[in-house]
Amino acid sequence: NIEVSLYPNPANDILNIEMTSDVKSIEIYNIQGQKVLSSNQKQINVSNLAAGMYMVRIQDTDNNIATKKVIIK
Numbered sequence: 001n002i003e004v005s006l007y008p009n010p011a012n013d014i015l016n017i018e019m020t021s022d023v024k025s026i027e028i029y030n031i032q033g034q035k036v037l038s039s040n041q042k043q044i045n046v047s048n049l050a051a052g053m054y055m056v057r058i059q060d061t062d063n064n065i066a067t068k069k070v071i072i073k
Helices: none
Strands: 004-007 014-019 023-029 035-039 043-045 052-060 065-072
Touching (some): 004 065
Antiparallel strands (some): 014 043, 023 035, 023 052
């Protein structure tokens, strides 16, 4: 598994992803399981997302996957 930290949590505008390996893809899902955002950057603008809880699925270049919860306010 990969070590990932997301900050700030809860997030307003920018969500930062900190990890030791390189990002392959980042996908953000709402509670209904719908993909609402995807990126390959370690900084994501989440200001257009509605307030609530989201799941962030992070995949690194070795195809390891981590899933984290984040709150958007």
